Amino acid sequence: MALIETRELQRVYDLDAGRVVALDSVSLDIEQADFVAVMGPSGSGKSTFMNLVGCLDRPTSGQYRLAGTAVESLDADGLARLRNREIGFVFQQFNLLPRIDALGNVELPMIYAGFDRKTRRERALEALGRVGLAERAHHRPMQLSGGQQQRVAIARALVSSPSLLLADEPTGALDSRTASEILCLFQDLNREGVTIVLVTHDAEVGRHARRLVRFRDGRVVEDRRQEPADARSPAPEAAE
Amino acid sequence: MRWIEAIRSAFSAIMANALRSLLTMLGIVIGVAAVIAMVAIGSGARNLVDRQIRSLGANLAIVTPGNVTQGGARLGAGAASSLTDEDAEAIRREIDGVVAAAPFVQGGAQVVAGGSNWGTRIYGIDLDWFSAREWDVASGRTFDPEEMRRGDIVILLGQTVARNLFGEDDPIGQIVRVRNVPFRVIGVMAPKGQSAFGQDQDDVVFVPLDAGRRRLIGRNYAKDRSVGSIFVKFASERDIEPGIESMTELLRQRHRIVGDQEDDFSIRNLTEIANTASASANTLSLLLAAVAAVSLLVGGIGIMNIMLVSVTERTREIGLRLAVGARPRDILSQFLIEATTLSTIGGALGIGLGAGAAYLVAQFAGWPSLVSTNAILMAVGFSALVGIFFGFYPAQRAAKLDPIEALRRE
Numbered sequence: 001m002a003l004i005e006t007r008e009l010q011r012v013y014d015l016d017a018g019r020v021v022a023l024d025s026v027s028l029d030i031e032q033a034d035f036v037a038v039m040g041p042s043g044s045g046k047s048t049f050m051n052l053v054g055c056l057d058r059p060t061s062g063q064y065r066l067a068g069t070a071v072e073s074l075d076a077d078g079l080a081r082l083r084n085r086e087i088g089f090v091f092q093q094f095n096l097l098p099r100i101d102a103l104g105n106v107e108l109p110m111i112y113a114g115f116d117r118k119t120r121r122e123r124a125l126e127a128l129g130r131v132g133l134a135e136r137a138h139h140r141p142m143q144l145s146g147g148q149q150q151r152v153a154i155a156r157a158l159v160s161s162p163s164l165l166l167a168d169e170p171t172g173a174l175d176s177r178t179a180s181e182i183l184c185l186f187q188d189l190n191r192e193g194v195t196i197v198l199v200t201h202d203a204e205v206g207r208h209a210r211r212l213v214r215f216r217d218g219r220v221v222e223d224r225r226q227e228p229a230d231a232r233s234p235a236p237e238a239a240e
Numbered sequence: 241m242r243w244i245e246a247i248r249s250a251f252s253a254i255m256a257n258a259l260r261s262l263l264t265m266l267g268i269v270i271g272v273a274a275v276i277a278m279v280a281i282g283s284g285a286r287n288l289v290d291r292q293i294r295s296l297g298a299n300l301a302i303v304t305p306g307n308v309t310q311g312g313a314r315l316g317a318g319a320a321s322s323l324t325d326e327d328a329e330a331i332r333r334e335i336d337g338v339v340a341a342a343p344f345v346q347g348g349a350q351v352v353a354g355g356s357n358w359g360t361r362i363y364g365i366d367l368d369w370f371s372a373r374e375w376d377v378a379s380g381r382t383f384d385p386e387e388m389r390r391g392d393i394v395i396l397l398g399q400t401v402a403r404n405l406f407g408e409d410d411p412i413g414q415i416v417r418v419r420n421v422p423f424r425v426i427g428v429m430a431p432k433g434q435s436a437f438g439q440d441q442d443d444v445v446f447v448p449l450d451a452g453r454r455r456l457i458g459r460n461y462a463k464d465r466s467v468g469s470i471f472v473k474f475a476s477e478r479d480i481e482p483g484i485e486s487m488t489e490l491l492r493q494r495h496r497i498v499g500d501q502e503d504d505f506s507i508r509n510l511t512e513i514a515n516t517a518s519a520s521a522n523t524l525s526l527l528l529a530a531v532a533a534v535s536l537l538v539g540g541i542g543i544m545n546i547m548l549v550s551v552t553e554r555t556r557e558i559g560l561r562l563a564v565g566a567r568p569r570d571i572l573s574q575f576l577i578e579a580t581t582l583s584t585i586g587g588a589l590g591i592g593l594g595a596g597a598a599y600l601v602a603q604f605a606g607w608p609s610l611v612s613t614n615a616i617l618m619a620v621g622f623s624a625l626v627g628i629f630f631g632f633y634p635a636q637r638a639a640k641l642d643p644i645e646a647l648r649r650e
Binding site: 051054056057076077080081083084085089091093095097099100108109111112113156 | 245252253256556557559560561562563564565566567568569570643644647
């Protein structure tokens with residue numbers, strides 16, 4: 001059984017201007033431990049797909065199973081629980097809470113999972129260690145560089161050992177060197193067995209995944225395996 | 241999410257905008273302060289009435305001489321010496337419900353005992369005084385009827401006077417001189433403490449009415465039988481009003497005042513004066529209650545306003561919290577707790593301010609400062625309720641946010 005199974009997944013928005021089919025009959029499986037880049041221009045449906053896969057939204061029709069759970073039948077609380085347990089989000093703008101330190105930010109998902117303070121602290125430190133920021137645990141987001149902030153966000157996504165790490169343009173706000181550091185971290189995590197779905201419009205970023213899915217007009221127009229680019233070696237355009 | 245986390249997060253959110261939070265709390269602070277002060281002043285006033293009744297004596301009226309016109313100049317109340325101890329006698333005899341009628345004269349005098357002396361008030365009284373004022377001697381004895389009749393030069397000392405002239409020594413049997421007249425001390429009055437208006441009631445000496453009239457005060461009392469004022473004690477509060485009416489009738493008759501001629505005396509109901517004080521305190525309490533209600537309402541609206549601003553400002557935070565697994569009700573309780581924390585901190589500050597205000601009022605009015613536990617609990621309860629009530633709408637708005645929309649918001 002695949003980690004993600006979508007069948008005829010459809011999302012229709014009823015806007016004032018009329019019906020907009022954002023996602024049209026997408027059937028896709030994503031296996032455990034894969035690293036998938038979801039690509040496409042804006043308006044292609046990749047964001048809608050990500051929202052559905054991330055359990056932030058429910059499909060108009062079709063089925064979606066995440067780790068064996070039928071998502072389309074869940075209510076808001078059920079979706080929240082599923083997001084809490086199975087999904088770690090990484091956003092373009094990091095979305096860290098400015099008032100609390102790195103450790104507190106990483107602890108956040110575990111607060112909603114109901115872990116006690118001691119467990120939270122231990123696991124959050126461990127997660128910060130995994131992204132190489134253990135010694136910055138008590139820095140606030142403002143005191144960290146963009147790359148470091150994104151690492152904190154990744155630690156937050158990893159802390160409750162979710163089945164899926166869902167990244168939405170994670171390098172979009174970073175310079176190219178920091179971006180490849182983050183991509184390198186993703187590749188390392190993926191080698192350790194973390195399933196990653198990375199949404200991007202940047203082909204260069206997409207090259208680092210093992211599998212590439214391209215959307216256009218709400219449909220999958222390309223789906224292929226590829227040899228991932230090594231984030232450690234300089235990117236081609238940087239070498240020129 | 242656990243309570244402790246929610247409260248910690250609420251504190252950090254409040255501290256992040258410390259000035260804004262403080263200004264938001266202001267309405268609650270004032271409202272709660274008004275509640276505290278209201279309750280304190282209300283009970284202070286009740287206490288004042290109790291004390292007045294206790295120290296003056298219950299069911300008391302006082303008859304004082306009225307104004308007098310001399311050559312066109314009206315000299316004001318008390319200028320005349322129109323009352324006599326025969327008036328007192330008549331009141332005692334003829335008015336229903338009168339328990340005691342105590343005529344007295346008063347003046348100031350320097351009391352000398354051996355090497356020390358003390359300025360105090362001196363009263364010439366008759367035997368009804370003790371029952372009218374519900375005041376007896378602590379040691380020694382009061383005047384006997386024979387001494388009263390003769391106007392003997394014997395004296396009773398108030399506690400303050402006894403202490404200042406004799407210290408620890410027993411003054412009974414000693415001689416004190418007042419205006420060079422040697423008086424023998426026959427008793428020391430029981431302590432009465434402060435009057436409701438803050439006077440030391442024990443700073444006083446008593447002599448028989450005739451002795452006082454002839455030897456000490458004299459000057460105003462042209463007629464030999466005249467007195468300064470008369471305390472009239474009734475059996476019950478019900479008797480006071482009709483008693484005052486018939487006393488007026490009686491005294492007009494005795495003083496030969498006819499038709500629309502002005503009374504040459506006036507009668508005041510002292511219990512009523514106490515009640516008037518309590519009534520004005522009640523008015524003040526009512527005013528404070530109105531201030532409290534309006535402030536709490538305005539404070540609540542302020543909290544609602546600032547929470548709505550906060551929800552808008554923190555939309556992305558809400559989106560993120562939803563994304564990492566917060567349920568809508570977690571968001572609801574987070575903002576509700578934040579609003580309640582805000583209003584409760586305001587309440588705590590208000591309790592401090594209100595207690596301070598009540599203390600000041602008590603200092604100026606000479607009342608005991610009474611900030612009761614009940615008032616504090618009530619204030620805390622009120623402020624928490626305001627937080628919950630006015631925080632609910634913003635919190636609900638936060639909880640209803642769509643995570644996708646919220647995450648996208650700048």
